[in-house]
Amino acid sequence: MIRLGVLISGRGSNLEAIAAAxxxxxxxxxxxxxxxxxxxxxxxxxxxxxxxxxxxxxxRGLDRETYxxxxxxxxxxxxxxxxCLAGYMRxxxxxxxxxxxxxxxxxxxxxxxxxxxLDAQHQALAYGVKFSGCTVHFVDxxxxxxxxxxxxxxxxxxxxxxxxxxxxxxxxxxxxxxxxIAIVGSGKYRLEGRRVIFEPDPAQNNPG
Amino acid sequence: MIRLGVLISGRGSNLEAIAAAxxxxxxxxxxxxxxxxxxxxxxxxxxxxxxxxxxxxxxRGLDRETYxxxxxxxxxxxxxxxxCLAGYMRxxxxxxxxxxxxxxxxxxxxxxxxxxxLDAQHQALAYGVKFSGCTVHFVDxxxxxxxxxxxxxxxxxxxxxxxxxxxxxxxxxxxxxxxxIAIVGSGKYRLEGRRVIFEPDPAQNNPG
Numbered sequence: 052m053i054r055l056g057v058l059i060s061g062r063g064s065n066l067e068a069i070a071a072a073x074x075x076x077x078x079x080x081x082x083x084x085x086x087x088x089x090x091x092x093x094x095x096x097x098x099x100x101x102x103x104x105x106x107x108x109x110x111r112g113l114d115r116e117t118y119x120x121x122x123x124x125x126x127x128x129x130x131x132x133x134x135c136l137a138g139y140m141r142x143x144x145x146x147x148x149x150x151x152x153x154x155x156x157x158x159x160x161x162x163x164x165x166x167x168x169l170d171a172q173h174q175a176l177a178y179g180v181k182f183s184g185c186t187v188h189f190v191d192x193x194x195x196x197x198x199x200x201x202x203x204x205x206x207x208x209x210x211x212x213x214x215x216x217x218x219x220x221x222x223x224x225x226x227x228x229x230x231x232i233a234i235v236g237s238g239k240y241r242l243e244g245r246r247v248i249f250e251p252d253p254a255q256n257n258p259g
Numbered sequence: 260m261i262r263l264g265v266l267i268s269g270r271g272s273n274l275e276a277i278a279a280a281x282x283x284x285x286x287x288x289x290x291x292x293x294x295x296x297x298x299x300x301x302x303x304x305x306x307x308x309x310x311x312x313x314x315x316x317x318x319r320g321l322d323r324e325t326y327x328x329x330x331x332x333x334x335x336x337x338x339x340x341x342x343c344l345a346g347y348m349r350x351x352x353x354x355x356x357x358x359x360x361x362x363x364x365x366x367x368x369x370x371x372x373x374x375x376x377l378d379a380q381h382q383a384l385a386y387g388v389k390f391s392g393c394t395v396h397f398v399d400x401x402x403x404x405x406x407x408x409x410x411x412x413x414x415x416x417x418x419x420x421x422x423x424x425x426x427x428x429x430x431x432x433x434x435x436x437x438x439x440i441a442i443v444g445s446g447k448y449r450l451e452g453r454r455v456i457f458e459p460d461p462a463q464n465n466p467g
Contacts, residue, residue, distance in 0.1 A: 162370060162373065162388070162390060163388075164373050164374075164386060164388075165370065165372050165373045166372075176454070177452060177453065177454075178372060178407075178453055179406050179407045179452070179453040179454040179455060180370070180371075180372075180407060180410065181407060181409060181410040182370060182392070182410050182412050184390070198387050199386075199387045199388060199389060201389060202388065202389040202390050204390050204412050209454075209456045209457060244385060244387070245385065245386055245387040246384070246385075246387040246417075247387060248417045249417055
């Protein structure tokens with residue numbers, strides 16, 4: 052059973068998707084706590100409605116190191132194995148990341164390394180790509196730059212707006228985030244440089 | 260009938276694919292001339308075997324402006340409508356590009372804007388992306404940066420090497436380059452910013 056902590060700043064639709072995958076039995080995990088740096092984040096209410104502890108730790112006016120130490124203290128109480136960012140709009144400090152080596156995941160609405168940072172769907176449309184998608188990656192000390200666990204691809208259509216493209220990508224986000232958590236939580240992968248290589252269950256390869 | 264000029268520096272496998280698509284009747288075009296900046300380019304012999312005029316214009320020791328003027332003079336003789344780069348390993352000068360506005364295409368073995376420049380397949384593997392592909396784009400004055408006509412996606416597999424990934428991408432290159440030439444040659448597209456939007460044939464939309 053993977054013990055998850057989920058960090059949000061807003062509606063946390065990926066939090067909802069992770070919780071739903073757990074409820075459907077597709078992901079053997081438990082969300083121990085949802086933490087938001089903004090009291091008005093709609094995801095807090097969604098979490099509480101599902102019976103998930105939801106904590107507000109306001110970040111306003113605090114420097115990154117101070118705030119991240121508060122976050123670490125809170126997460127330690129809940130003994131989480133893996134931290135999932137779900138629309139968490141702050142950069143994590145190096146000391147936070149070192150406290151959870153290869154145990155922090157983020158999801159980004161583009162095929163990284165294309166279109167990192169804000170407004171990825173707008174960036175993709177403005178550039179004129181014919182395919183975009185989303186990326187679940189380990190978090191390192193740079194923006195949207197850690198090793199990639201999973202990606203999914205969607206077409207960009209001639210008539211697309213930011214809204215229609217975002218909706219198409221979001222459906223894929225909801226699909227792959229739970230799968231990525233299962234892979235990382237199981238520990239059945241290895242790193243070759245930046246490549247995340249899956250290690251299938253030997254029992255599945257040798258059924259006899 | 261679209262009059263094509265194809266520039267190569269090596270084996271020109273995309274030249275072969277374009278010629279094959281024309282022979283199969285999938286692309287209404289004619290390759291008027293193949294020009295290589297290297298006498299030893301294997302693509303020259305492939306072109307001659309197909310009865311396509313193949314010209315060597317050695318670039319060694321010539322500055323870009325001088326060489327590109329030679330290229331322009333040669334292409335003018337053949338009255339080409341559209342220039343296709345197929346493994347042509349030189350940057351084109353601004354004055355060359357201005358002579359054929361929105362009439363020069365290149366194909367690149369990645370999902371641009373990811374992995375521009377040399378060794379794109381190696382870059383993709385080293386970065387650890389789960390999907391890569393290829394891009395047909397208009398050529399502008401920067402490297403691999405012009406508006407995108409078509410892209411195709413391939414998965415990157417855990418066991419992939421540069422060779423296996425390159426082969427998977429190359430099959431898609433051969434498929435989409437001819438289609439992109441047909442679209443651009445037909446003129447049935449428009450630019451919205453950098454976006455290349457296809458304009459379907461009104462006759463097809465209103466068959467009655």
